Amino acid sequence: MTTSGAGPQTIRDIGEFGLISQVTRRLELPPAVSVGPGDDGAVFLVNGSSVTSVDMLVENVHFRRSWSSAADVGHKSVAVNVADLEAMGASPVAMVIGFGAPPDLPVSWVKEFMTGVREEADLAGVALVGGDMTGARDITVCVTVIGETGGRTPVLRSGAEPGQVVAVKGRLGWAAAGLAALGRGFRSPRAAVDSQRTPKVPYGAGKEAALAGATAMIDVSDGLLADLGHIADASEVGIALDSERFDVADPVRAVATAINKDPLGFVLTGGEDHALAATFAPDDVPDDWQVVGRVVDPDPDEGPCVLVDGRHWEGDPGWTHFSAL
């Protein structure tokens, strides 16, 4: 899409209203949504309590245009946010997007981004119902998803109790391995690199866990140890992981071997995969969840903490956003 000899058509060329009209065209809305984009607000029905979460993704902090396609960024923006609702045992219903971008951004980038948003929204079962667009120096995406409990009790971080087990579902370490590969100039292993670009969230697993009786749950955004640490703190328990219980996936092992690192480091501390980690009574674990440890009494000296094979993990403890800048 180019204008005659003047380079690609940009946001500045068509203006805010033109862009909104282009990206909201042909938006299909489910029956729960009675008013979609185009009015002051969107209107929809939720079943049970409402559950909501917000995530902001910023260019060069959460993604790079040279590493991720616009569609990748669209997929990721939806996935990271719906994962939070999955971690509450909720089902997503409606989603709004705040979008900031420089005026010289090609319209084609925005369209491809929206294609990724729609594809991931379809996978996740959520409807895009509205948004806001504005100028910004860096591409900035802020997604808020509103979901429903469907009458189920939300699964909080605070419900784990000693005697229960810890189980995970979804990928662990793939995105971090992909980041390590990309950071060294590689584009493979493809599966790991793709996981960095777009997390593969186990949609529906949160509801499945809630129905099975999960007592606490979180999505793994900052790394398994860091995120289980949030469950340990909120539940005032200890968590004892057994390293032999983890399946290390082939792409993770391949990256670790290539750069001479312990693959378990990626599995335990790698963020951004948005797997789910939950605690259950031992007999309640759904078939396709992997048991990786136990909930124990907090350490009398240290209080709540997460141990691996009885010891503190001595690698990188996780990842904080502000240090990335």
Place this chain on the structure above:
Amino acid sequence: MTTSGAGPQTIRDIGEFGLISQVTRRLELPPAVSVGPGDDGAVFLVNGSSVTSVDMLVENVHFRRSWSSAADVGHKSVAVNVADLEAMGASPVAMVIGFGAPPDLPVSWVKEFMTGVREEADLAGVALVGGDMTGARDITVCVTVIGETGGRTPVLRSGAEPGQVVAVKGRLGWAAAGLAALGRGFRSPRAAVDSQRTPKVPYGAGKEAALAGATAMIDVSDGLLADLGHIADASEVGIALDSERFDVADPVRAVATAINKDPLGFVLTGGEDHALAATFAPDDVPDDWQVVGRVVDPDPDEGPCVLVDGRHWEGDPGWTHFSAL
């Protein structure tokens, strides 16, 4: 708040989790909210259908740190968004904030911002239930409010019919006059400048209009003519405004006189005041709304449009975000 000789404490100094813990401390939650900040998602009840809207505010596009205090930006972030729910006739319930900022931003700025957010949230009757913080080159605030219809039919832009009247409630032209003053280096008239920094949204007026039978409604963010144009387009009607019906407020007149402009220009095209404009059957207009015109048949040649004293307004038609960069 300074550390010894090293300048003010910054976000980088205390980290993401430290900052979140500081700003969510002492957050009071109403009974409708069962889970607030600190878990993967917030949980709350809405009465009737859910209504939601999102707005993104970016430093140097929507505000300048040299013109607005952090508290002003906090107030404005909430106000502009709740105004959209008011314009649907809905009542706000819960709010989440995505917040991006450079790591060298003083923590004191964030705390003052949050004070403004909380004060405006109290005015608007909405609870802050969650958020996300990240690094960004410019301060970026993305607010999503979720409200409830309370069983009322949402007031859309598309319900205006010929024979009805157009009425407004709230300030018109104040923020634009304030911007004109600030742009010329003045800090007065104070009331206009303050309106630019923080719009004075007529909270509750949207619900009042819905209960009175408003047929279409919008909040004035881009300027009255531009926003009534959205009602005209969505309703496929004409709108005929009568310039003599408008009260020009003293601060608006003062700025217009000082810079030799027509004060009506500010009133008709000034954005960012977030007054409400609605259409009603003539007998349904609430007492404290100002009738400023009529809904008429669309012009046979031009289709839906907004006329002032029977003519197209020849001043600035409004304001678009991307041209601001």
